Amino acid sequence: MTTTAIQEYLINGSKAALLSPLDRGFAYGDGVFRTLIVQNGKAQHWQLHYAKLLHDCHVLGIVCPGSSVLLGDIERLFADNAQKAVAKIIVTRGEGDRGYSMPSLAQPTRVLIKSVFPNYPVEAFEHGVRLYLCQTRLGYQPKLAGIKHLNRLENVLARAEWNDPAIADGLMLDMEGNAVECVMSNIFARYGQTLVTPDLTRCGVAGVTRQRVIELASALGYRTEIRQLPLSELMDADEVTISNSLFGVWQVRALGEKSWQAQPLASQLRKLLQG
Numbered sequence: 001m002t003t004t005a006i007q008e009y010l011i012n013g014s015k016a017a018l019l020s021p022l023d024r025g026f027a028y029g030d031g032v033f034r035t036l037i038v039q040n041g042k043a044q045h046w047q048l049h050y051a052k053l054l055h056d057c058h059v060l061g062i063v064c065p066g067s068s069v070l071l072g073d074i075e076r077l078f079a080d081n082a083q084k085a086v087a088k089i090i091v092t093r094g095e096g097d098r099g100y101s102m103p104s105l106a107q108p109t110r111v112l113i114k115s116v117f118p119n120y121p122v123e124a125f126e127h128g129v130r131l132y133l134c135q136t137r138l139g140y141q142p143k144l145a146g147i148k149h150l151n152r153l154e155n156v157l158a159r160a161e162w163n164d165p166a167i168a169d170g171l172m173l174d175m176e177g178n179a180v181e182c183v184m185s186n187i188f189a190r191y192g193q194t195l196v197t198p199d200l201t202r203c204g205v206a207g208v209t210r211q212r213v214i215e216l217a218s219a220l221g222y223r224t225e226i227r228q229l230p231l232s233e234l235m236d237a238d239e240v241t242i243s244n245s246l247f248g249v250w251q252v253r254a255l256g257e258k259s260w261q262a263q264p265l266a267s268q269l270r271k272l273l274q275g
Contacts, residue, residue, distance in 0.1 A: 025092025029151030
């Protein structure tokens with residue numbers, strides 16, 4: 001797939017503003033972000049994305065910009081976009097003095113980036129994808145678990161482990177060898193009529209599409225479980241899928257030497273997500 005190109009951005013609602021080198025998001029990764037689809041100037045599943053953004057800001061003690069403020073930014077930057085495009089919203093704590101101590105009266109910085117929608121290969125939707133088993137492990141930090149904070153160095157190092165365009169994503173394990181997530185997506189394993197997704201209370205990112213799949217799975221007759229998922233158990237799954245807010249759901253056809261036959265769950269879930 002092609003690299004997503006950055007087209008335009010707003011900083012605190014302005015095309016002319018610059019990001020300060022004193023901004024704590026730049027200095028310490030002290031902030032959060034969300035990535036979502038915008039079409040015809042409208043943010044898809046906005047209420048869910050904003051709820052996650054608000055939650056993640058609250059965890060870090062950052063004042064989250066109001067929904068109307070962010071929607072105003074999106075309307076301005078995406079006004080001429082009839083086709084699908086990608087919005088990335090970044091909220092940082094704002095500027096601060098040198099040192100880790102939080103400024104008492106920080107003014108949050110908000111950034112909105114518009115990118116072209118990725119050119120995903122048709123084969124990924126029709127035939128599924130391959131995953132790479134990353135050697136980089138996810139460390140435990142329950143205070144940050146689940147949130148989409150700006151310090152994503154584990155994911156950066158993991159993504160640097162492969163350079164094969166035939167591999168769609170990389171599976172990341174925790175320190176005990178449990179499957180947690182992929183570098184750019186969440187993961188589900190099906191066992192009969194049970195859909196299992198890893199527990200994210202110690203590490204990992206809780207994506208909006210993961211949440212939607214959990215809520216929609218019952219419509220297909222599946223019950224869901226959120227629990228630890230050892231790699232050996234994942235390999236024994238009847239079916240494996242990955243999800244994120246841009247491509248929806250893909251079936252995993254291969255992970256290392258393990259392969260799975262083509263099955264319908266991913267396409268069924270995509271139809272529900274589009275409904």
